[in-house]
Amino acid sequence: MHEVLKQRVTLLDIAADAGVSRATVSLVIRNVPSVAESTRKRVERSIKRLGYVYHRGAASLRTQQSHAIGLIVSDITNPFFAEIIVAIEERLATARLVTLLGNTSEDHAKEERLLKTMREFPADGILICPAISRDTSTGTPNLAGRLPTVAFARRVDGIDYAGVDNVQGSQLAIEHLCQLGNRRIAFIGGDPEVSTGQERIQGYKRALVRSGLQFDRSLVVPAPPTRRGGYDVVLQLLQMENPPTAALCFNDVVALGAIEALQQAGVRAGKQFGVVGFNNVPDAAQSLPGLTTVDTSPRELGETAAELLLKRIEQRDSPIRTVILQPRLIVRQSCGTH
Amino acid sequence: MHEVLKQRVTLLDIAADAGVSRATVSLVIRNVPSVAESTRKRVERSIKRLGYVYHRGAASLRTQQSHAIGLIVSDITNPFFAEIIVAIEERLATARLVTLLGNTSEDHAKEERLLKTMREFPADGILICPAISRDTSTGTPNLAGRLPTVAFARRVDGIDYAGVDNVQGSQLAIEHLCQLGNRRIAFIGGDPEVSTGQERIQGYKRALVRSGLQFDRSLVVPAPPTRRGGYDVVLQLLQMENPPTAALCFNDVVALGAIEALQQAGVRAGKQFGVVGFNNVPDAAQSLPGLTTVDTSPRELGETAAELLLKRIEQRDSPIRTVILQPRLIVRQSCGTH
DNA sequence: CGCCCTGGGTGGATCGATCTATCGATAAAA
DNA sequence: TTTTATCGATAGATCGATCCACCCAGGGCG
Numbered sequence A, B: 001m002h003e004v005l006k007q008r009v010t011l012l013d014i015a016a017d018a019g020v021s022r023a024t025v026s027l028v029i030r031n032v033p034s035v036a037e038s039t040r041k042r043v044e045r046s047i048k049r050l051g052y053v054y055h056r057g058a059a060s061l062r063t064q065q066s067h068a069i070g071l072i073v074s075d076i077t078n079p080f081f082a083e084i085i086v087a088i089e090e091r092l093a094t095a096r097l098v099t100l101l102g103n104t105s106e107d108h109a110k111e112e113r114l115l116k117t118m119r120e121f122p123a124d125g126i127l128i129c130p131a132i133s134r135d136t137s138t139g140t141p142n143l144a145g146r147l148p149t150v151a152f153a154r155r156v157d158g159i160d161y162a163g164v165d166n167v168q169g170s171q172l173a174i175e176h177l178c179q180l181g182n183r184r185i186a187f188i189g190g191d192p193e194v195s196t197g198q199e200r201i202q203g204y205k206r207a208l209v210r211s212g213l214q215f216d217r218s219l220v221v222p223a224p225p226t227r228r229g230g231y232d233v234v235l236q237l238l239q240m241e242n243p244p245t246a247a248l249c250f251n252d253v254v255a256l257g258a259i260e261a262l263q264q265a266g267v268r269a270g271k272q273f274g275v276v277g278f279n280n281v282p283d284a285a286q287s288l289p290g291l292t293t294v295d296t297s298p299r300e301l302g303e304t305a306a307e308l309l310l311k312r313i314e315q316r317d318s319p320i321r322t323v324i325l326q327p328r329l330i331v332r333q334s335c336g337t338h
Numbered sequence C: 001c002g003c004c005c006t007g008g009g010t011g012g013a014t015c016g017a018t019c020t021a022t023c024g025a026t027a028a029a030a
Numbered sequence D: 001t002t003t004t005a006t007c008g009a010t011a012g013a014t015c016g017a018t019c020c021a022c023c024c025a026g027g028g029c030g
Helices: A011-018 A022-029 A037-050 A056-063 A079-094 A108-120 A166-179 A195-210 A227-238 A252-264 A282-286 A298-314 B011-018 B022-029 B037-050 B056-063 B079-094 B108-120 B166-179 B195-210 B227-238 B252-264 B282-286 B298-314
Strands: A068-073 A098-103 A125-128 A149-152 A160-164 A185-188 A246-249 A274-279 A292-295 A322-325 A328-330 B068-073 B098-103 B125-128 B149-152 B160-164 B185-188 B246-249 B274-279 B292-295 B322-325 B328-330
Touching: A011 A022, A011 A037, A022 A037, A056 B056, A068 A079, A068 A108, A079 A098, A079 A298, A079 B098, A098 A108, A098 B079, A108 A125, A125 A298, A149 A298, A160 A166, A160 A298, A166 A185, A166 A195, A166 A246, A166 A274, A166 A292, A166 A328, A185 A195, A185 A227, A185 A252, A227 A246, A227 A252, A227 B282, A246 A252, A252 A274, A252 A282, A282 B227, A298 A322, B011 B022, B011 B037, B022 B037, B068 B079, B068 B108, B079 B098, B079 B298, B098 B108, B108 B125, B125 B298, B149 B298, B160 B166, B160 B298, B166 B185, B166 B195, B166 B246, B166 B274, B166 B292, B166 B328, B185 B195, B185 B227, B185 B252, B227 B246, B227 B252, B246 B252, B252 B274, B252 B282, B298 B322
Parallel strands: A068 A098, A068 A125, A098 B098, A125 A149, A149 A160, A160 A322, A185 A246, A246 A274, A274 A292, B068 B098, B068 B125, B125 B149, B149 B160, B160 B322, B185 B246, B246 B274, B274 B292
Antiparallel strands: A292 A328, B292 B328
């Protein structure tokens, strides 16, 4: 009695079973109200009975929209991004959109492959945090093509962007450190080629100038944005003949590495050396001493980015939008108390 | 001259431009050899000129395969999984398969939504690390349906599985700690409801018995698999009237938290208290003291899982396969030296 | 009674790529 | 010269869901 050979249950099977036409079944599935209650019930029963599975691919071929959007992230292992991802997924889910996640590991080739795949799918839109790129001309905007695209966290010219005011964030941090009496403050980690790094360093410089402090090139030490990066740089800084008394770190992970190095070197973080991070990841609150950090509200950032994309999809030809969220300083114990 | 209104460039457009039929263009795209070199060149030029983008959806509707597989992970922020993900993606890419990544955050509802979406897509197969489930009857196997499905890291009955011999891993660790003279060894973190936790605790017990040690229920302390989890449990253990002298941790993250707590409490990790982790994440080598840990080779695990899925797709009706990788102990400084 | 709605439902065309069967032409074989 | 391969290319059907135009029965209304 069972149709064993037939692989997939289609609308036609349901239609036959319920004694209606394909079109009617389709109406039921899409919850179109113009179906009599009795018919709807009958169709729904058939759907259950036969174990029908909706075929998105077929539907989107006809409707020209996949209800799927591509989310391309440069590093899923970074907890900051992880939170953004979750926020984006949640926001998109409320708009009945599915999220396809791709990870580039900061690799340009992978990024291009992913963009290609998602265009081919085809996704209805793309959210991307571009991989670090030295050459903006081969950057992402052209890759995105005509597909609605929004960049987040890292700026890309010519497309919608949701980001954080990194300049302001750095300024908050530096002002705080200055008020606590620090005169020599380092900037640790981050890549001066990425917009995030650029902006944070720019804010760092600007705040130093405002506070009447010297900008010392040797106190800006780029490093990979990892625990190890912060660790190594701090050990290096402590070797200087005139070492800094505090450091603003590119992000919290770097900052945690920095604190580890300080402990290792017998320097008491928070008492003898101030450390400020960026992002306020969950670990920052747990660490010892609690990490003072610039909160960049990843959840809001994710929601904002998703929102931008939804608007862009709605009206493709609206002017380019840029949303910059304002960060705030979370004061804990890693800089001493005021 | 430009076709502004027409949205998408299709095979038909290319065909018209190159003066051939759709079918021929299709042959060119799929690199079928039976096309004259001159024709191929001409078609390829048209493809470039018009900016054609392959439409996976349309193709897979006809071929009944999407060349996409769904990868569902319970926690992308866990570096152990992050490595597995990368390995899986790489392996699948060599088979010209695209990976659709989904994150459940250990949430069953999300897991079900993701499975549904991926079935609807439809994906050609699914790789899943199931979310923690207390009720195996509502577990994943039924959700997977007839789609080729492989579980990894956490066991699911009735489907292919790639995992690590956690029992053996724990035994290696405990034996090592015993040889160093520890008599009271705790097990920290992990959820006894998940197969991973069960197996590791089982190995812990078994090794204790073999070494002629008492199994003390109060020394097994479940906790969330986070830094914080390890931290809290260690502080708690140190309060005991007869505290343990070493601990096997559910994973490295927990172990790093444990070490942090020891340092905080003035107990020298590695000298006065031995700590062993699980997974050998990158941070483990960097930490101070270097973390002795059970290497569960996430890369191999990912490759193995991908391999299993490829085989399953090739022959859907082959018997269920289970691959268990053997872990090895990486000795660093967190247990003292022998 | 004839006319027009209108709620409920339907067949056929359609989305874009692929598969199958087939065709024309040229070269090789008989 | 006729037949048979062979090669390159093609028209039309097809995958599964959706959209469009249209249909039909019954009710209201002049």
